[in-house]
Each structure stands twice: as C-alpha cells, then as structure tokens.
Amino acid sequence: MVSSENSQPANAIEALERLGRLSLRDLSMEELLQTVADLTKTVMPGHTEVSVSLLVKDSPSTVASTGQLATDLDESQYERGHGPCLHAARTGELTEIGDTRTDSRWPDYMPRAAEHGALSSLSVPLVIDDDEQLAGGLNIYAREPHAFDEDSRTVATRFAPYAAVAAGNLYAYRSAVDRADTLQTALETRGVIDQAKGILMVRHRLTADQAFQVLARMSMKTNRKLRAVADDLVHTGELPLR
Structure with a gap:
C-alpha cells in the first residue's frame, strides 16, 4: 500500500479539516485508512513513514502504510510478538521511542529499527471494540532521533479516531462472510x-x-x-x- 496523496496540506489543521470533510459513506475503509496514514505523514516533523496496525484477538496485521519502512518495522514486531506498536494497541498507552539506538525496551527489536534507519517512533493506540478484542495503532516512524514534540503528539492523537472508525468498519466488512x-x-x-x-x-x-x-x-x-x-x-x- 503506497501513498497516493498528491496535494499536501499546509498544516495539521488543514489536514484534519480535510479528513473531517470526507464522507464515511462514500469512501471504502481501505481508502479512508490510507488517507489517514498519508495525511499524518504530511504533518509530522522530519522524514516519517506511517502505518495503521489492526490487532484482532491479538493477531496483528498492517492495514495501511505510506512506505516500506513502516511495513517492515511493523512486521518485525509481529514476528517477535512485541514492540512499540503492539504495546500501544494492547495497553492503550501512547508509546514513544526517543532514540532506538539507546532505548533499552524490546532489546531484540531496537537494533532492527535502527538498522532500517528509524531512529524514533510514536505509536498512538486506536480504541476500537473491546467486546470483539479489536484494537490497533497509528504508528509513525521517524528517521531522526527525538523527532516528536508535544505539538506533534497532540496532532497524532487527533488523527487516531479517524483511523479507529475506519479500522473497526474494515474488520466488520472482513467478518461479513461469517456474520x-x-x-x-x-x-x-x-x-x-x-x-x-x-x-x-x-x-x-x-x-x-x-x-x-x-x-x-x-x-x-x-x-x-x-x-x-x-x-x-x-x-x-x-x-x-x-
């Protein structure tokens, strides 16, 4: 899944307004999730890649991504069964890595992230549906250490509800065969x-x-x-x- 967003918003407010004007009725869930990822990327500081993770009964998958870096690092965490994006989805906690070269959490994942060129990351939990054991994360990978400040954290958390609604409905579509x-x-x-x-x-x-x-x-x-x-x-x- 590669970004298709051509005209970049001037700032976070414009990007959020663009999301707000979208009709949930007219867009497919995949299109909405990709738009959330694309717009998040345009307003984050530095050179970032963004993904949306979906965790269904603790089984993870990436449902939108702006580039291979985000996809690869998501999958690296899935293979290990832990990491910042899974931690955010499972606990509901905003999870930030300031510098993957020095952070001591998840020691088998951090070197992998640094090798890929992601020196910091921010994972925002998506509150979707506890009854269905359905959760997720909006994951932002930056190529600079300590890339995120309070403003960028606030902006990321404002994008998260859009991703949560879309991810929840995407799961509903995929479950329609059984229900x-x-x-x-x-x-x-x-x-x-x-x-x-x-x-x-x-x-x-x-x-x-x-x-x-x-x-x-x-x-x-x-x-x-x-x-x-x-x-x-x-x-x-x-x-x-x-």
Missing part, C-alpha cells in the same frame, strides 16, 4: 456518523473535524462506541451525558 448482518451494520455506522457530524456542525457552527472530535471525545468519556454516541445524537438530538 451476514455485520456488513449492513458497517454501512449504517458510516452513515450515522456523517449525520451526527452534520447536526453538530449546524447547531454549534463547528468545522467537520471539530464535530468529529466532539463525538470522539464523548465516546472516550462515556466508554461507548463512537457509533452509539452518534446514533443517540441523531435519534434524540442530544449527546449522551454518561
């Missing part, structure tokens, strides 16, 4: 989130990204799926308080 109703559920999820965004945009004069972030924050605050939060808003006109 026929899952495909319809995935289609409905994409539509109801778009509707909820529209309500918030009109009611509170929000941008598309701001509306999505409101839904994402409420999902995390109430420990409910983003789709359920959006559905409540569409059908009751109110966001859930708990």
Whole structure:
C-alpha cells in the first residue's frame, strides 16, 4: 500500500479539516485508512513513514502504510510478538521511542529499527471494540532521533479516531462472510456518523473535524462506541451525558 496523496496540506489543521470533510459513506475503509496514514505523514516533523496496525484477538496485521519502512518495522514486531506498536494497541498507552539506538525496551527489536534507519517512533493506540478484542495503532516512524514534540503528539492523537472508525468498519466488512448482518451494520455506522457530524456542525457552527472530535471525545468519556454516541445524537438530538 503506497501513498497516493498528491496535494499536501499546509498544516495539521488543514489536514484534519480535510479528513473531517470526507464522507464515511462514500469512501471504502481501505481508502479512508490510507488517507489517514498519508495525511499524518504530511504533518509530522522530519522524514516519517506511517502505518495503521489492526490487532484482532491479538493477531496483528498492517492495514495501511505510506512506505516500506513502516511495513517492515511493523512486521518485525509481529514476528517477535512485541514492540512499540503492539504495546500501544494492547495497553492503550501512547508509546514513544526517543532514540532506538539507546532505548533499552524490546532489546531484540531496537537494533532492527535502527538498522532500517528509524531512529524514533510514536505509536498512538486506536480504541476500537473491546467486546470483539479489536484494537490497533497509528504508528509513525521517524528517521531522526527525538523527532516528536508535544505539538506533534497532540496532532497524532487527533488523527487516531479517524483511523479507529475506519479500522473497526474494515474488520466488520472482513467478518461479513461469517456474520451476514455485520456488513449492513458497517454501512449504517458510516452513515450515522456523517449525520451526527452534520447536526453538530449546524447547531454549534463547528468545522467537520471539530464535530468529529466532539463525538470522539464523548465516546472516550462515556466508554461507548463512537457509533452509539452518534446514533443517540441523531435519534434524540442530544449527546449522551454518561
């Protein structure tokens, strides 16, 4: 999976707004995941490559990538059964490697990353579906040590909910062979989130990204799926308080 993003956004706000304007109904999940990875790459400092990992019942795979470096390092961690991207997905913790040449965690992985030219990395956990044992990570590999500052960490965490929604729906599509109703559920999820965004945009004069972030924050605050939060808003006109 290679990046196809041609026109680069001027900054993170523009990139997030571009994501916010995308219709979840019209894009395939693979296209949305690739767009998240592509746009994340354009706004991160230094020369980075980005991937999205999906962890299904502790079985990992890479579902989007901007380049071979990210894919290779993801797979290196899968082979070993541990590493920063798997740690983020399993624990829900933001996981940063400042310098792969000196970090003492995962000692069999760090030299491999350094040999590939990735001297620092940031893995943002994706909250998808605990019931399905489904998690993930937005992984950013940089060629410079200590590439990430507080601003870049904040930006990365704002991209993560888009990847989480897309990854969750991608899993639903792939499971549709075994559960026929899952495909319809995935289609409905994409539509109801778009509707909820529209309500918030009109009611509170929000941008598309701001509306999505409101839904994402409420999902995390109430420990409910983003789709359920959006559905409540569409059908009751109110966001859930708990």
